[in-house]
Structure formats: C-alpha cells, structure tokens
Amino acid sequence: MTPYPAQPIKGRERYRVMMDVRRLDVQNWLTIDKNYMDEHVIRSQLLAEEKSKVLQCLPESYSACLEALEEVVEFLCQRFPNMFERKKNGDEWTVYNKMTGETFVFGGQSGSHIDPLEVAVRLTMEDLSILMKNADDEYYLSVCASACPWAETKEKRRLTNSRAASASLFPVGWTVQERIGWTISQLHNPVPLWHQQVANSVSKFLARLTPSSPMERSNYFVEVKRPDEDLFEVLYRPTTLSEDNPDPSPEDIVIRRERQTFRRLPRTGTIVFGVKTILTTLDELPMKELENLAKEIRSWPKYVGEYKGREVWGPKALEFCEKKRQQLQETQEKMEV
Template identity: 65%
Template structure:
C-alpha cells in the first residue's frame, strides 16, 4: 500500500505559526503502508537498545495506556483484518500481528512476558503515541510517550513536561498559538477527533541507515555539512492526530512520520517551499537549520524552473 497522502506544503507568503486543525479522517486514524516492515524493524531495535530514551510512562498514566492499547487493537483489527486479528486463549484476549508473528495480550503482555501497554501499541502501529493528561493547574502534560522518531529531543528528557514547556524553543509559538492550543485540547471530545500536519527539512549523511535518519534526538541539520546534495535533503512531515479517550478522558496523541527526498518533491510543492523559506524571519530560519540547506534548496528549485522553461520553449 502506498503511504497515506501527506499534506502538501502550502506556500504561504507570510510567516505565522498556525494550528491548521481539521477533522480527523477517522477511517484512516492509523495507517499502514509499504514501509511497515522496514520501520517495524527500526522500532524494534530502538525499543530494545534505547528503551528508556524512547519510552516513558508515569505511574498515573497506566489506565490511559491500557485504554490506548485497546483502542489501537480494535481499530487495527477492524480496519486491517487480513493483517491483525483478535484471538482468545485461556480466557484472555490477544491481538495477533500476522505480518510480524507478534502477539500481545490486550492487557499488555506478549507470550507471558511483561510489556508496557503503550509499547505493545507502538509495536503494532507506524505511529508514535503519547498520552496527555491535565495537571492541577489545568495544563496538559506528557504523562506517557512512545516517541521513537523524535526531532531534537528524547522522551527521557521531557516526560512530565507541560505542552507549553515542550514548545518553549519554538519561535513565536507562545505568541501565536499557545492560548489556542490550550483551548483546543480542553474542548476535544471523544466524538470530535482532530488532526494536523507540519514539516521540517532534514539532512542525512550518505552512510546513514534508516534508524539514524528517523531517530534524530540531536536535531535534523548537522552544521558541519555545508553542501548537501538534493538526495541528502529530506522533507520530513508529521501527521498528528488527537483523540480523547472515552473512559479515562485523557488525550491520545499520534504522530506518523513521512520522508520525501527533495529531488522527489512535486514541482508545485518545491515552489511552495521556496516561497515559505523567503517569508521566514532570520531567527526562524536559524531555528530550522536554513543556513545548512537553504542555498542548496533554492539552487535546486531554480534548476527545476530552468528545466521546465526549456521544455515549454
């Protein structure tokens, strides 16, 4: 299966952080595609070798994590019955992954071994999953997270942080959307799931494997790479989903990561990227790593424009 269509780069001529929230495509809340097995191997390696860095669950999130696993299992078995099925053994209900051979107790234990419910959930999905809970001050915070494909952070560092603190480094986030995000999360209901998308630009080294490309806790742009080729410049997109869990009332936050090499980006999106780059204030460009890849992106865009002009002539 081809990946679920990522939201295109829109080409805004004026820079402003926007929530861009829209109704969730509920039939495709969780998605599977041709990259599933390759990414599953990456997720398995990360959970075995860097478990504490990518998976953290505070004690108060236990019930929510169990509920999340149940929701994920129900959805996958209904949406992809040829790939996932529920089986009952000795009075316990399991979900079986026909692609990997894994089997997880809906309560969170595979093959009799103890495993966190949230870990079981992200071993089934292509999405990273997190639980957001409200604290005594009325702020949502990261109560549990299986974030295997982070950009510039790790769960181990930020578990327990409020949404506001998590976005502290993002230029203009607090001025433009902080209040709207708080109101949006507070108003989310079990019957009104939502989604949004964003994108980054990532630089990969020629010798990097998929784990090193997807797991980027130190950031997306190495400053010692001064002249990346179009094949080494990736458009890294995230589809983010928000669901209020009906039993615990917590929010299940999902993130699906997509990678598109610059030289495979459609011409219209390439033009839109060039347009948006020109609108960024200097400090925004610095935050995004533009000094590393910006000149090469514009150079590649101009070369594509020249090719189109020659064809039309």
C-alpha cells in the same frame, strides 16, 4: 500499500505559527503502508537498545495506556483484518501480527509484562503519547523512568501527578527521557512566536476535544543527512536536524512531515496523541511543492530561519528549485516548438 498522502507544503508568503487543525479522517486514524516492515525493524531495535530514551510510562498512567492499546487493537483488526487478528479468553486479549509473527497478550491478571503503550507502538507506524491534566489544569507530556530520582519538592510532586506516558521513537531534536514533566507550552518554548500566536488556542483546543470530535493536523521540518546514513539514522534524530554535511545534495535534504492526530479516549478521558512520520527527499518533491517551499523559505524572518537551520540547507534548496524550474520551462518551450 501506498503511504497515506501527506499534506502538501502550502507556500505561505508570511511566517505564522498556526494550529491548522481539521477533522480527523477516522477511517485512517492509524495507517499501514509499504514501509511498515522496514520501520518495524527500526522500532524493535530502538525499544531493545534505547528504550529509556523513547518510552516512558508512569505507573499511574496504566489505565490510560491500556485503553489506548485497546483502541489501537480494535482499529487495526477492523481496518486491516488481513494483517491483524485478536482473540478474547475471559478478560484477556491476544493480538496477533500476521506480518511480523508477533503475539501479545494484554488485559486480565496474567497479561504481557510489556507496557500497553509499548505493545501499541510495536503494532503501529505512529508514535503515541498520552496527555493528561496536572493539578494546574495544564496538559503535560509528563513521563518518568523508574530510574529517575525525582526531587521531593512541591513542583516535582505536581509533575508526577500528571500521570501521562509517551512512546516517541522518531523524535526530532529531543528524547522522551529529556522532557520529563514538560507542559505543552514548555515543549514548544523554542518555536518562534508559538506563545504569542497559538498557545492559548492550543489550550482551548485540547480542553474542548471530545471522543466524538477527533482532529488532526500536519507540519514539516527540513533536515540534512549524510550520504551514508541509513533509515534508522534518518528516522531516529534525537539531537539535531542537521548532520555534518556542509554541502548537501538534493538527495541529502529531507522533508520530514508529521501527521498529528488527537483523540479523546472515552473511558479515561485522556488524550492519545499520534504522530506519523513521512520522509521525502528534496529531489522527490513535485514542482509545485518545490516552489511553495522556496516561497516559505524566503518568507521566514532571520530568527525563524536560524531556528529551522536555513543557513545549512536553504541556499542549496533554493538553487535546486530554480534549476528544476528552468529545466521544466526549457522542456515546455521545446514541446511548443
């Protein structure tokens, strides 16, 4: 199956932080494509070797995580019946992944000891997080490891009461473990102009989201990889967007796109936030998107370019775009002759 089409780079001539949300394509809330097995191997490896960094769930978030899993299983079994199968025995459910041969039991009293959110991300290609409100009416990506020694302060207690969870296996420059108790605003502190231009809109958007009005949006980052990096190292990028590669080729410059989905769960009223990561190297971009990327690169103010790592990959990207444009122009001129 070909990957779900990523939103193209639009080529905005002025940098502005935008929510740019649209109605969710509900038939494709979760996606399965030809990269499923390769990414599944990486997901399994991360959950085996780096679980505390990629998965955190407070005990209080169990009901929301279980509802999220139920929604995931129902969707996958209906949308991809040749790949997933579920059966019910009393109050227990069994889901069978025909591609991997894995079976998970959930619900009831003797279900799987695996966290429901972990089961969900072992089935999907999307990272999933649960967003809940805290006592201050703010949405938190508030997560906690059992080994995390919470300080007994009013502020810390308020954070633990946010009751949320996250399974983010393919993060960019951060880990779940590092961002325990962070609000949506705190998560976006490093983003230039985020607070000035969209913070209030994001709060209103999340508050107004209903089970019947799921939404989605897209964004992208540019990262640099080393020539010898494998898929695991490119997808799991918890520290930085740019590896030690001062002279990257077009094949080493990666456009990392995220399709982000937002669904309000009907029973618990929480929000399940999904992120599907799509990787495209610079040399794989069509000419129109290359031109749009170059336009956006040039439009960024200096501080935005520094945040995005433009000094590392920007000159090479602009050089490649101009070279490809000239080659295309020469080819067209020859055809006209």
